Amino acid sequence: MTTLLNVKDLRAYYGQVQALHGLSFSLNEGSLTTLLGANGAGKTTTLRAICNMVRSTGGIEFDGKPLNNKSTESIVRFGIAHVPQGRGTFTTMTVEENLQLGAITRKDNAGIVSDIERMYAHFPVLKQRHTQQAGTLSGGEQQMLAVARALMLRPRLMLLDEPSFGLAPLVVRDLFGILGKINREDKVSILVVEQNAQLALELADQAYVIETGRIVMSGNAKDIANNEEIRKSYLGY
Amino acid sequence: MELFTNQVLAGIATGAIYACMALAVVMIYQAIDHLNFAQGEMAMFSTFISWQLMQWGVPYWGAFIITLAFSFVAGIAIERILFKPLAKAPVLTNVAGFIALFAIINSSAGLIWDFTIKQYPTPFGSAPFLGSQLISTHQAGMIGVTVLLLLGLYFFFQYTRIGLAMRAAASVPESARLVGINTSWMIALGWGMATAIGAIAGMLIAPVVFLEPNMMGGVLIYGFAAAVLGGLTSPFGAVVGGFLVGIFENLAGTYIPGVGNELKLPIALALIISVLVVKPAGLFGRHIVKRV
Numbered sequence: 001m002t003t004l005l006n007v008k009d010l011r012a013y014y015g016q017v018q019a020l021h022g023l024s025f026s027l028n029e030g031s032l033t034t035l036l037g038a039n040g041a042g043k044t045t046t047l048r049a050i051c052n053m054v055r056s057t058g059g060i061e062f063d064g065k066p067l068n069n070k071s072t073e074s075i076v077r078f079g080i081a082h083v084p085q086g087r088g089t090f091t092t093m094t095v096e097e098n099l100q101l102g103a104i105t106r107k108d109n110a111g112i113v114s115d116i117e118r119m120y121a122h123f124p125v126l127k128q129r130h131t132q133q134a135g136t137l138s139g140g141e142q143q144m145l146a147v148a149r150a151l152m153l154r155p156r157l158m159l160l161d162e163p164s165f166g167l168a169p170l171v172v173r174d175l176f177g178i179l180g181k182i183n184r185e186d187k188v189s190i191l192v193v194e195q196n197a198q199l200a201l202e203l204a205d206q207a208y209v210i211e212t213g214r215i216v217m218s219g220n221a222k223d224i225a226n227n228e229e230i231r232k233s234y235l236g237y
Numbered sequence: 238m239e240l241f242t243n244q245v246l247a248g249i250a251t252g253a254i255y256a257c258m259a260l261a262v263v264m265i266y267q268a269i270d271h272l273n274f275a276q277g278e279m280a281m282f283s284t285f286i287s288w289q290l291m292q293w294g295v296p297y298w299g300a301f302i303i304t305l306a307f308s309f310v311a312g313i314a315i316e317r318i319l320f321k322p323l324a325k326a327p328v329l330t331n332v333a334g335f336i337a338l339f340a341i342i343n344s345s346a347g348l349i350w351d352f353t354i355k356q357y358p359t360p361f362g363s364a365p366f367l368g369s370q371l372i373s374t375h376q377a378g379m380i381g382v383t384v385l386l387l388l389g390l391y392f393f394f395q396y397t398r399i400g401l402a403m404r405a406a407a408s409v410p411e412s413a414r415l416v417g418i419n420t421s422w423m424i425a426l427g428w429g430m431a432t433a434i435g436a437i438a439g440m441l442i443a444p445v446v447f448l449e450p451n452m453m454g455g456v457l458i459y460g461f462a463a464a465v466l467g468g469l470t471s472p473f474g475a476v477v478g479g480f481l482v483g484i485f486e487n488l489a490g491t492y493i494p495g496v497g498n499e500l501k502l503p504i505a506l507a508l509i510i511s512v513l514v515v516k517p518a519g520l521f522g523r524h525i526v527k528r529v
Contacts, residue, residue: 051415076417088412090405092523101405104398105417149416 004029004157004189005050008059012042012049012213019045020056021213027157027206032183032190034200034221036235037210043193044085046210047159051075051082062157077105081150085161089142091135095126098134098145102152112152119148122178140171147175151182158182160192164199172196176203197235201225209234243371244487250376251445251459252483253383257438258453258460259467259475260390261431266469267407268427269320271331275338276435277457279315281450282342283308283436284443285350288357297360301440305433312432316425346450357443379441386437387476390430394472403427455502459486462505465512468522477520482508 005027012020020042027033035043049056051072060067062078076082081102090098099119103112120127123144129137134145143163150158163179164172180203183190194200201207201221209217209230217230224230231237258276265273273279283304290300319338323331361378365371394400406413406423413420438460439453446452463482467474482505489496489504496504512519 053411053414071419072414073417073419076415082415084411084415088409088415090409090412092408093404097401100398100401101413101416101418104402104405153416 001028001030003027004031004063005191006059006061007046007050008061010046010049010056010058010060012045012054012056014045014054019054019213020049022058023210023213023215025208025215025218027189027191029156030183030187030189031206032180032192032204033206033208034204035191035193035208035210036195036197036200038236039195041210042213043210044161045213047082047084047161047191047193050159051080076153079153079156080159081153081155081157082159083146083150083161083163085165087142087146089134089137089145091133093134094131095134095137095145096130098149099126099152102149103154105153111154115152115154119151122151122182123148140167140175143167143171143175144178147178147182151186151188155188157189157191160190162193162195164194164196172199179203197231198225198237239371240491241488244491245484246372247376248484248487249480250372250379250483251442251486252463252480253380254438254442254456254479255459255463255482256476256479257383257386257434257441258457259463259479260387260472261435261438262460262464263467263469263472263475264427264431264434266464267472268424269324269331271328271335272461272469273431274332274335274457275342276431276460277453278339278342278346278450279308279312279432280435280439280456281453282346283311283432284357284439284448284452285346287436287440288355288443288448289350291358297358304436304440308432308436309429312429313425315432316428320428321421321425343450350450352450355448357440357448359444363444375444382437382441386434390434390472399426458502459483459505462508462512464519465509466519468519470523471519471521474519474521 204221287304406420463478467478
């Protein structure tokens with residue numbers, strides 16, 4: 001298996017405050033990897049550092065190419081789609097415009113049109129509401145839209161920040177089912193940050209546990225889920 | 238009744254200019270959250286450029302097009318040189334920047350072309366429009382050009398990729414960057430377009446107010462009034478506000494005793510204050526809700 005994303009000794013700062021203290025991990029092409037950890041452990045900061053949305057040092061390589069010092073908007077062109085915390089919906093625009101924006105860096109108009117149809121097949125509710133302002137969608141629908149918007153890039157890697165946040169358990173099940181399907185069928189590698197460790201471990205193949213800005217545990221998702229000691233001390237269930 | 242219709246039509250004609258200025262102000266406000274006090278001076282300078290070109294023998298519409306191109310590039314240059322470095326600076330620093338820009342442009346125009354009033358030609362003539370005494374051909378031309386401009390802008394923002402990207406960059410900058418939009422250049426592009434729109438307003442109003450370095454002072458205040466009335470967050474509102482302010486200004490000048498021509502400007506200021514007190518978001522603006 002080839003390594004798609006390689007993060008080495010990542011340190012990130014908010015002003016004078018250091019949030020990541022030399023964090024290293026890697027993600028294999030085609031895998032669904034999860035970063036777990038408590039509130040404030042540095043999960044979101046890790047995703048933001050990958051897209052250069054926070055000041056950081058250390059090595060970030062994507063497909064063998066360094067991402068350091070590239071602007072956020074140019075990192076997207078490597079094929080990295082980031083679904084931020086809070087979903088980042090363009091609330092004043094229509095659902096369809098949100099999808100078009102996901103593909104704004106692409107030039108193949110026919111491909112974009114057919115991909116929009118593909119997203120409507122994945123998420124039928126978006127088709128029903130395609131002319132509606134995105135801000136009028138429910139939380140779950142907006143999360144679907146955010147995932148669909150990210151997929152419109154035809155990404156090689158999708159970064160998802162707390163996709164389950166604020167959603168009803170049933171909606172979360174649905175969403176995670178779709179994420180698994182996208183990972184298997186569309187061959188999109190996924191890095192998902194989650195507080196809902198139980199659910200994330202069911203879905204993922206690879207898992208890392210972060211505590212106060214460092215990786216404290218890594219391994220096969222099944223093994224971590226089955227290890228009662230780890231679960232109790234780090235994941236709290 | 239004929240006086241009333243006449244005043245309303247004249248109001249729509251000047252309202253078209255206020256609509257352009259309000260639109261220019263709103264475009265920049267949407268992009269960088271600041272009011273461009275120098276918008277009027279920029280428009281005035283563009284108008285002088287077109288006048289100079291015509292003095293050199295360039296025909297009206299040729300000068301018009303060259304001036305638009307010049308204004309577009311100049312707007313981008315002003316953003317890159319002056320306001321991009323101030324992007325993260327406090328509000329007052331930006332206000333100082335706008336005042337400096339106002340003073341620099343105003344004095345440069347005075348230095349180059351001096352402060353005497355100049356005649357500015359109209360390509361439409363000033364005969365009665367379609368033989369009717371209600372409105373002149375120039376006024377009809379002002380309305381026509383503005384309507385064409387607004388339609389063009391509507392199609393640009395609604396149906397082109399770059400228009401979509403500009404709207405996205407203005408509404409949620411962080412998400413825009415995450416889909417790969419270079420938001421910094423979208424802001425510069427907004428400045429270029431706003432400056433060109435201002436230039437159109439300047440060139441259309443110049444035959445009415447005459448050409449001189451302070452010609453846009455009053456016009457910009459009406460433009461601000463229009464933007465506030467329509468809502469600073471709504472380009473559509475700015476346009477509607479422009480026409481309403483134009484009509485209101487004319488009717489007030491005609492029918493409210495004692496207002497006349499002299500007190501028209503205070504009416505615009507009174508309008509700004511009343512809107513801010515009664516309905517701060519304007520007619521079409523979004524309410525800004527802040528978490529506390």
